[in-house]
Amino acid sequence: MDIPPLTNGYEIVYKKPQTLTDTPMHYCPGCGHGVAHRVLMEVVEEMGIQDRTIGVAPVGCSVFAYDYMNIDMQEAPHGRASAVASGIKRVLPDRYVFSYQGDGDLAAIGTGETIHVVNRGENILMVFINNGVYGMTGGQMAPTTLLGMKTTTTPYGREVKTAGHPLRITNLVAQLPGACYVTRQAVHTPTTVRKLKKAFRAALEYQQKQQGTCFVEVVSNCPSSWKMTPAEANKWLEENMFPFYPLGDLKLPAQSN
Amino acid sequence: MIRGTVVIAEDICKGCELCIEACPQESLGLSDKINLKGYRYAVLVKDNCTGCVNCALVCPDAAIIVYRQKKPTKTAGPQVEVPI
Amino acid sequence: MEEKAEVRLMKGNEALAEAAFRAGMHAYFGYPITPQSEVIEYLMAEQPSHPECVILQAESELAAINMIYGASGAGARVMITSSGPGISLMQEGISYMSSAQLPCLIANIQRGGPGLGTIQPSQGDYFQAVKGGGHGDYHLIVLAPASVQEMADFVFEGFRLAEKYRNPAMILTDGALGQMMEKVVLPPKGSLPYPEKPWATTGKTKDRERNIITSLFIQPEKMEQINLGLQAKYRQIEKEEVRYETIAVDDAEILLVAFGLTSRICQKTQQLARERGMRVGLLRPITLYPFPVEPIAALAAKVDAVLVVEMNAGQMVEDVRLAVEGKCPVQFKGRMGGMIPSPEEVLQAVETIAEKQHAEL
Numbered sequence: 001m002d003i004p005p006l007t008n009g010y011e012i013v014y015k016k017p018q019t020l021t022d023t024p025m026h027y028c029p030g031c032g033h034g035v036a037h038r039v040l041m042e043v044v045e046e047m048g049i050q051d052r053t054i055g056v057a058p059v060g061c062s063v064f065a066y067d068y069m070n071i072d073m074q075e076a077p078h079g080r081a082s083a084v085a086s087g088i089k090r091v092l093p094d095r096y097v098f099s100y101q102g103d104g105d106l107a108a109i110g111t112g113e114t115i116h117v118v119n120r121g122e123n124i125l126m127v128f129i130n131n132g133v134y135g136m137t138g139g140q141m142a143p144t145t146l147l148g149m150k151t152t153t154t155p156y157g158r159e160v161k162t163a164g165h166p167l168r169i170t171n172l173v174a175q176l177p178g179a180c181y182v183t184r185q186a187v188h189t190p191t192t193v194r195k196l197k198k199a200f201r202a203a204l205e206y207q208q209k210q211q212g213t214c215f216v217e218v219v220s221n222c223p224s225s226w227k228m229t230p231a232e233a234n235k236w237l238e239e240n241m242f243p244f245y246p247l248g249d250l251k252l253p254a255q256s257n
Numbered sequence: 258m259i260r261g262t263v264v265i266a267e268d269i270c271k272g273c274e275l276c277i278e279a280c281p282q283e284s285l286g287l288s289d290k291i292n293l294k295g296y297r298y299a300v301l302v303k304d305n306c307t308g309c310v311n312c313a314l315v316c317p318d319a320a321i322i323v324y325r326q327k328k329p330t331k332t333a334g335p336q337v338e339v340p341i
Numbered sequence: 342m343e344e345k346a347e348v349r350l351m352k353g354n355e356a357l358a359e360a361a362f363r364a365g366m367h368a369y370f371g372y373p374i375t376p377q378s379e380v381i382e383y384l385m386a387e388q389p390s391h392p393e394c395v396i397l398q399a400e401s402e403l404a405a406i407n408m409i410y411g412a413s414g415a416g417a418r419v420m421i422t423s424s425g426p427g428i429s430l431m432q433e434g435i436s437y438m439s440s441a442q443l444p445c446l447i448a449n450i451q452r453g454g455p456g457l458g459t460i461q462p463s464q465g466d467y468f469q470a471v472k473g474g475g476h477g478d479y480h481l482i483v484l485a486p487a488s489v490q491e492m493a494d495f496v497f498e499g500f501r502l503a504e505k506y507r508n509p510a511m512i513l514t515d516g517a518l519g520q521m522m523e524k525v526v527l528p529p530k531g532s533l534p535y536p537e538k539p540w541a542t543t544g545k546t547k548d549r550e551r552n553i554i555t556s557l558f559i560q561p562e563k564m565e566q567i568n569l570g571l572q573a574k575y576r577q578i579e580k581e582e583v584r585y586e587t588i589a590v591d592d593a594e595i596l597l598v599a600f601g602l603t604s605r606i607c608q609k610t611q612q613l614a615r616e617r618g619m620r621v622g623l624l625r626p627i628t629l630y631p632f633p634v635e636p637i638a639a640l641a642a643k644v645d646a647v648l649v650v651e652m653n654a655g656q657m658v659e660d661v662r663l664a665v666e667g668k669c670p671v672q673f674k675g676r677m678g679g680m681i682p683s684p685e686e687v688l689q690a691v692e693t694i695a696e697k698q699h700a701e702l
Contacts, residue, residue, distance in 0.1 A: 009327055010260075010324040010325060010327065011324065013261070013308055013324065014310040014313040014321070014322065015313075015323075016319040016322075024269050024318065025317070025318055027317060027318075028271075029272060029273035029296065029317075030271075030275055031317055032317065033317070034316075034317030034319065035315065038317075038319045051544045051546045052544045053544065054415065054543070054544060056411070057555075063557060064557075066553045066555060070545070071545050071551055072542035072545045072553070073551070073552075073553055074411060074414045074542055074554040075554065075555035075556065076407060076410070076411075077407060077410075077433055077434060080403070080404070080407035080434070083399070083403075083404040083405075083408050083411070084410050084411035084414075086404075086408050087368070087370065087408035087409060087410060087411025087412035087414075087415070087419075088412065088414065088542070089411075090395045090397060090408070090412060091367055091368050091412045091415050091417040092415050092543060092544075095543070112401060112403075112404065113403075116404065187315075188275075189279065190311040190314040190315060193315060194314065229274070230273040230274060230275050231274055231275065231278050234275070234278075
């Protein structure tokens with residue numbers, strides 16, 4: 001986007017980072033992916049590591065993340081982003097490597113990879129976008145779908161009896177010794193966005209210290225699948241998602257002496 | 258009060274209204290026109306922006322540039338009004 | 342220290358593993374499965390002498406092939422090995438790598454199937470190897486060794502072809518060749534040069550556009566172009582990379598066609614037949630894809646009959662029939678499920694064909 005010339009006496013205090021491309025994002029209006037993409041790329045820009053960062057996109061709505069992030073990227077098979085990221089990091093250990101996955105990708109089809117990548121303590125950042133629904137395929141139940149939540153495959157609301165419990169995989173991951181830093185953040189308000197940025201920054205900095213896997217969950221929305229306006233979706237998020245997926249740090253790195 | 262302003266890329270905006278929700282000054286609203294994608298896009302509706310960047314922080318499409326009036330430098334001499 | 346070629350007595354699986362180090366492999370990701378576990382065991386044991394090489398036991402074949410995807414996309418020379426069921430699990434990743442045009446070397450040390458099957462040698466994965474194996478229109482470059490020496494040599498050749506064509510290559514062998522010991526001459530380390538990989542995701546430097554490794558081309562027009570590009574590549578491979586070997590075909594009346602272990606058996610059969618005065622020759626496809634269509638077609642015009650011998654229910658025989666195009670009868674002799682045919686057993690099939698040919702005359 002062209003930046004208009006500076007108005008007399010004014011300076012730019014916020015603009016899109018150069019680490020995002022000019023391709024308009026395909027996400028639905030109000031979708032949290034766009035903010036998560038931007039904040040992650042802001043950190044890459046501010047740390048000056050664009051030339052040393054390699055990302056892995058998942059299958060799901062963010063499959064095209066590589067169209068928007070102006071860095072080298074690979075697109076992984078469904079559920080395998082963290083395995084692909086492990087492969088990259090093992091052969092290029094001095095690079096910053098991250099995987100970016102949704103709830104279906106990371107916590108259903110890719111659960112095995114998620115657990116073992118963290119258990120091996122791969123020095124990567126795993127970004128986990130949790131909106132409780134399969135967005136790309138049209139709003140089916142995700143492993144993180146809340147009880148009672150209606151999706152196209154739980155049209156009467158998710159029931160424990162048939163569909164089991166929503167999975168707090170971040171809590172599971174935080175138990176593993178290979179995890180360095182595990183946190184749950186959000187993207188729906190200016191305050192949560194600022195906190196998320198700090199979390200991404202910390203996670204990428206820890207990666208260089210080689211202390212293990214950093215895992216950042218972002219509790220996000222899906223206005224289209226939730227059949228709400230973006231503002232309604234963010235309100236619903238606070239009232240329903242946060243009680244089950246409370247924000248905050250689940251594991252902090254061990255203090256090095 | 259610190260003065261600010263925003264420039265919103267109207268072709269990129271999808272009219273999600275999250276910036277409108279986030280603006281503490283209620284400076285933003287939706288346009289009457291629609292853009293190429295068919296959305297009513299966000300526009301400044303009041304001249305009271307402080308350049309707080311809240312709108313840009315929550316914008317999912319990175320469509321907002323925020324400007325803020327430069328703070329007068331402390332080393333500069335007293336501001337003098339120039340008579341017209 | 343400059344390394345030299347070395348002669349050793351080794352198992353096929355060990356020769357393959359040692360050759361991978363010598364061929365400058367950067368990374369191996371694998372998962373244990375019989376009859377190929379010696380590969381990862383050997384690599385793990387020898388890794389301290391090759392600190393530049395990553396050897397990792399993954400949590401599954403699925404994870405392993407995706408680590409291969411990532412490492413290959415990052416520009417590394419990578420290898421993965423498995424057997425039947427494990428190779429089936431990898432098919433998704435192999436399809437993705439074929440589309441994303443990522444070089445890698447895969448070795449399938451075949452065992453009897455289908456299903457969990459048996460751990461005894463088989464050639465039942467021929468179709469899977471040469472026709473694609475996963476979803477979509479693609480091919481692997483498939484090399485079929487028939488000796489421990491070739492288990493080592495084809496590692497070099499597999500890496501070279503995979504990198505030349507940016508395509509997965511497969512060594513299709515079996516449990517017998519993996520387990521048996523023979524003399525092997527190992528090429529020196531560093532003898533296989535590394536090609537430039539300007540497409541690799543190593544970090545977007547200012548002097549170039551970002552590199553993207555993907556198999557997603559959502560616009561049908563684009564997807565068709567990608568497919569046409571792949572097909573053009575396969576035509577080039579078919580033109581330039583066909584490899585095969587013949588024995589005593591010049592005056593042959595009956596042509597044996599066999600690959601890998603069965604070609605070794607047929608070599609004995611061919612000798613036994615000649616001793617009995619039958620004019621029998623042997624053609625051994627070394628590349629199963631690209632398949633030696635023209636050499637088989639040329640010989641089919643000269644011989645009375647072709648006998649295809651495989652350790653399966655008849656898979657390569659279909660490709661032989663396509664190559665022969667009805668020029669002569671094509672018969673099949675096979676054993677399945679881990680059974681290895683004896684040279685005498687194959688000779689009986691040859692004799693039956695010979696009698697029938699004479700009766701018709």
